Structures are given as structure tokens and as C-alpha cells.
Amino acid sequence: MRSELRPLALVYLGLLALLALTVAGSFLPLGHASPAVSFGIAMAKALLIVWFFMGFRREGWAVRLAVLAGLVWLTILLSLTLLDLLTRNWLMPHFGT
Amino acid sequence: MTRSGLVEEPFSDPEQQRRAALFGMTIFLATEILLFGGIFAALIFYQAAHREIFVETSRELHIWIATGNTVVLLTSSLFAALAVAAAKAGNGKATGWLLGVTAALGLAFLGLKGWEYALEYGEGLLPLAGGDAKLGEPGKRLFMDLYLMATGLHAVHVTIGVCLLLFIAARIATRATRMPEQATTIEVSTLYWHLIDVIWVFLFPALYLVR
Numbered sequence: 151m152r153s154e155l156r157p158l159a160l161v162y163l164g165l166l167a168l169l170a171l172t173v174a175g176s177f178l179p180l181g182h183a184s185p186a187v188s189f190g191i192a193m194a195k196a197l198l199i200v201w202f203f204m205g206f207r208r209e210g211w212a213v214r215l216a217v218l219a220g221l222v223w224l225t226i227l228l229s230l231t232l233l234d235l236l237t238r239n240w241l242m243p244h245f246g247t
Numbered sequence: 248m249t250r251s252g253l254v255e256e257p258f259s260d261p262e263q264q265r266r267a268a269l270f271g272m273t274i275f276l277a278t279e280i281l282l283f284g285g286i287f288a289a290l291i292f293y294q295a296a297h298r299e300i301f302v303e304t305s306r307e308l309h310i311w312i313a314t315g316n317t318v319v320l321l322t323s324s325l326f327a328a329l330a331v332a333a334a335k336a337g338n339g340k341a342t343g344w345l346l347g348v349t350a351a352l353g354l355a356f357l358g359l360k361g362w363e364y365a366l367e368y369g370e371g372l373l374p375l376a377g378g379d380a381k382l383g384e385p386g387k388r389l390f391m392d393l394y395l396m397a398t399g400l401h402a403v404h405v406t407i408g409v410c411l412l413l414f415i416a417a418r419i420a421t422r423a424t425r426m427p428e429q430a431t432t433i434e435v436s437t438l439y440w441h442l443i444d445v446i447w448v449f450l451f452p453a454l455y456l457v458r
Contacts, residue, residue, distance in 0.1 A: 154332035162325040176456040188452035195448045203328040204441045220277025224284040231288045
């Protein structure tokens with residue numbers, strides 16, 4: 151158990167640093183880059199939690215694929231939903247005006 | 248076989264049984280990702296459609312309570328991961344305590360969240376009867392509707408997680424669950440706990456850091 155303590159504590163400190171970074175970033179005038187920055191940092195935090203805390207670095211591909219399958223469906227859900235909004239004015243410039 | 252445990256039908260060895268349990272849990276977690284995915288889709292869609300009012304409303308939320316709550320949940324995840332390490336090492340007593348601390352941090356999260364709701368209710372920001380005085384503008388109400396739904400559903404998950412961890416900690420204390428033979432129980436239930444943490448990691452910027 152002792153051998154586990156060090157890497158887990160380091161990951162924890164990394165997570166806190168990323169949290170500080172994302173909160174500080176929200177006070178900077180990043181404009182339209184702001185959502186990309188905060189979601190990029192969230193992604194990094196999620197990867198740390200999944201890889202180290204959830205122990206996925208030691209698991210086989212069956213377990214990883216189960217979560218990846220969920221992410222594939224999530225990508226379909228988000229991209230098809232946003233496709234409408236992002237292309238609405240592109241295909242029909244005067245739609246809804 | 249390193250872990251001579253209780254092997255149930257139809258499994259032939261503990262490791263195979265363990266993998267099947269983890270696989271089942273991760274499939275369930277994938278459905279949870281999609282459950283919250285619907286809320287995220289709505290949040291992202293409306294954020295793109297009503298950017299200005301969403302930014303304005305997001306700034307009115309209590310970002311420091313939410314930041315504190317993020318620290319609480321990240322810390323709880325560390326203790327959950329340590330509980331798995333203790334369980335695999337066969338230290339039942341430490342496993343029970345670590346799960347207890349994880350659950351206590353979950354309760355602290357719920358306490359802080361409740362305080363935050365109370366503040367918002369008093370400020371007229373919560374879309375509930377009597378607490379929505381400042382939600383006249385439709386865009387603002389829409390954001391706070393999504394906020395309440397997302398954080399409410401998340402809080403329900405935290406509550407379930409706390410009950411689950413306390414239940415297992417109690418079973419370890421009464422020696423109904425033994426370590427390391429039943430370490431898989433700890434692994435599977437903490438996977439659920441970590442997912443609750445991961446969902447919060449995404450809810451935090453999607454609600455509090457809209458800029």
C-alpha cells in the first residue's frame with residue numbers, strides 16, 4: 151500500500167494545480183478561447199482521475215473499451231446536436247431572421 | 248492464483264470474476280456518461296445560442312464555494328483510490344476507514360452544495376417557488392434551470408455514492424466483507440465514486456466558468 155501512496159499523492163497535487171489553473175484562467179480576458187481552455191483542463195483532470203485513481207493504467211482493454219464506447223456515443227450525441235446550431239446560418243444565411 | 252477468493256458460478260478463477268465485475272461496472276458507467284451527456288448537450292447548445300446572458304448569469308454563481316467543493320471531491324477521490332490500495336494489500340481496517348473518510352467528504356460536498364443553494368434561493372436566483380425573483384429574463388432562467396438540473400442530478404449521485412461507501416465500510420467493520428478476498432467490491436464501488444468526481448470536473452467549467 152505504501153508504494154501506492156506516492157504516485158497517488160502526486161496525481162492529487164497535479165489535480166489541485168490544474169484546478170488552480172482553470173480558476174485563474176477564468177479571470178483572464180481569454181475571450182472566445184476561454185471555453186476551449188477550461189474544457190481542455192477538465193479533460194486533463196479527467197484523464198488523470200481515470201488513468202491513476204480509477205486504475206485504468208493497469209486494466210485490460212475490455213474495461214477501457216466499455217468507457218470508450220460511452221465516449222463514442224457521447225461524441226455522436228454532442229456533434230449531431232451542435233451540427234444544427236453551427237451550420238444553421240452557414241447553409242441558410244437568413245434562416246430565422 | 249494470488250487472490251484465493253470466493254469464486255462464484257460461472258467463473259473459473261478470481262481474476263476472471265474480477266474482470267467481469269469491472270467490465271459490468273464500466274458498461275454501467277458508460278450509460279451514466281450518456282445520462283449526463285444529455286444535460287451537457289443542452290448546456291453547450293444553449294451556451295452557444297445565448298452566450299452573453301449565460302456568461303452574465305454564470306458570473307453571479309458562487310465560484311469560490313464551487314472551487315472548494317471541487318477540492319473536496321478531488322480529495323475524496325484520492326482517499327477512494329487509497330482504499331483500493333489498502334483493500335488489495337489485505338488491510339481491512341484501513342480500507343474501512345479510508346472509505347469512511349471518502350463518504351464524509353461526500354457529505355461535506357453535499358453540505359456546501361446545500362449552503363450554496365440556500366444562498367442562491369435568498370438571492371432570487373434559484374428556479375424554485377419563492378426563490379426566483381431575479382429570473383425574469385428567459386435566458387437567465389434557462390441557465391439556472393440547467394444549473395439546478397445538472398447539479399441536482401449530480402447531488403443525487405453523490406448521495407447514492409455516500410450510502411454505498413458507508414454500507415461497504417459497515418460491512419467491513421462487521422467482517423461481513425473481507426479483505427483482500429473481496430477487494431473487487433471496493434474497486435467496483437470506488438469506480439462509481441470516481442465517475443461522480445469526473446462528472447463534477449466537467450460540470451464545474453460548464454456552469455461556473457462560462458466566460
